[in-house]
Structure formats: structure tokens, C-alpha cells
Amino acid sequence: MQIIDDPSTIQRRCESLRREGQTIGLVPTMGALHAGHLSLMRSARAENDVVVVSIFVNSIQFGRGEDFDSYPRDLYGDVAQAETAGVDLVFAPSAEAIYPKGFRTYVDVTELTEGLCGASRPGHFRGVTTVVAKLFNLVRPHRAYFGQKDYQQSVVVRRMAADLNCDLDIVVLPTVRESDGLAMSSRNVRLTPLQRQAASVLYTSLNRAEARVRVGERNAQAILEEVRTMIEAEPLARIDYVVLCDPETLKPLDRIEGPVLAALAVRFGETRLIDNLLITVP
DSSP states (O other), X not given: OEEEOOHHHHHHHHHHHHHTXXXXXXXXXXXXXXXXXXXXXXXXXXXXXXXXEEEOOOGXXXXXXXXXXXXXXXXXXXXXXXXXXXXXXXXXXXXXXXXXXXXXXXXXXXXXTTSTHHHHSTTHHHHHHHHHHHHHHHHOOSEEEEEGGGHHHHHHHHHXXXXXXXXXXXXXXXXXXXXXXXXXXXXXXXXXXXXXXXXXXXXXXXXXXXXHHHTTOOBHHHHHHHHHHHHHTSTTEEEEEEEEEOTTTOOBOSBOOSOEEEEEEEEETTEEEEEEEEEOOO
């Protein structure tokens, strides 16, 4: 496995691989790798000749007062885990390499970024799409892998890739969960033992929403009230949002008539966790 920190070097390396006829799978990450990341890498390993993993904590997707400075970083540990998953190239650039002096260009996807996390984290998705677009240009992957836990992100990246004619497939894989259902996240390590225990209410409440749909409830507000009540019963939880929305447009629904995305963001202390469940209507 090779570790590269220079954008020009990774670009030349990947271009050479493409000329040789090799297929490239990219897994973009911010490091602090866990089993969810590794599942993406293993899928990329199974479907491509070469697997590239980027490790870069992207400052421009963090807003003022968010956890950029305290975001977990462990490059040595991340590299070791990536190697066990069969990764060929790790791209771990500095902030100065990605955003050199004079950088002025950003990618902004509209509408899809206005609700859910976009409402409480203005500018977040502009930071995500900008760095992902740069990674697509540097690595030129045939496939890029994302997790469903960041559902809104996957929808936004798909839209960006389609609108900008990016020549690759966006692969979205199921959320990997802990034994109690908590979605794996790099931020989970920041939870205290009590917060970690309390956080299991997220998946429990999403399952309640799914159960209500499956028994015939179609009033979105009635389901949301029940989910909110469950979460608010947990003293350590502070709701950012709980929504039922269209899985494609991400617009909130009043009445459920087809597939629906149940999505939420909840804070436990200073740690903000997100999760979602894609629900089909019987």
C-alpha cells in the first residue's frame, strides 16, 4: 500500500492506472475509520482493480462553532486499518495542498441542500461537494463509495456528479450499525458512557416510524409526533430535526404514499449524531 500526500502525484498515478486499463474505486473519508468505512473499502476491493482511500478532514464543511478542531484524527491507525481492507493507495493531503493560497472556487448544489442538515449547517454541503469534486478530478475513479448514514450527502453528490457530467458511478451502501443499532460514526467515540447508552434511542425511534407505516399510518405528522416523544423522553437527547421526506427530492411529506425517508439529527452533549431509515410502503 502506498501513501501519497501530493495532489499532483496522486493525479499522475491514477491517470497512469487508467491508461493501463485498470478500474479505480474511491472511498472518500475524513479518517477516524470504523467498520462502516471498512465495509465501503471491501466493496470497492471486490469491484475494482485498484482501491484509493482519501483521508482528509475538510475544514470548509465545518461551520463556526462546530467540531473541526476536536474532530478525531489518527492517521497512523487509519492507514493500518485501510491496509487490512486491501486498499492500494491512501491519499492524505494537507489543507494547504487541497486549498492553496488564492483558492476561490466552490461547488454549490441548490435545493437539495436547504433542508435536513443543510438547514442547521449552512455552507456544509458546499464544502462537501467542493472537496468531493476535487477528489473526482484528482483520482478520476470509475466508482466512488458512500454510506447511507449520510443519506442527504449521497443524494447531493449524485446530483453533482450528474449535473457536472462526472464519468463515474456513485455507489451507496447500507449503514453499518453497532449491536444496539447505533449507526457507526467517527463521532461516536466522543460520547460519554451515559450518552452512548442514550443514543440507542435514535435507531429505536426510526424503527417505530417504520412500524407505524407498515401498519397503515399515512399521516406523516402523527408519526413524527410519536418519534419526537420517544426521543424527548431521553433526558440527554436534544433534537435538531426529525423529518419524513421524499427520498429523491428530500422535501418534507404531509402524507405517505410511497417510499419515505425517516431522518433525524440529535445532540448528546456537544456531539451531534445523524441517522436515517429508508421505509417502503407495503
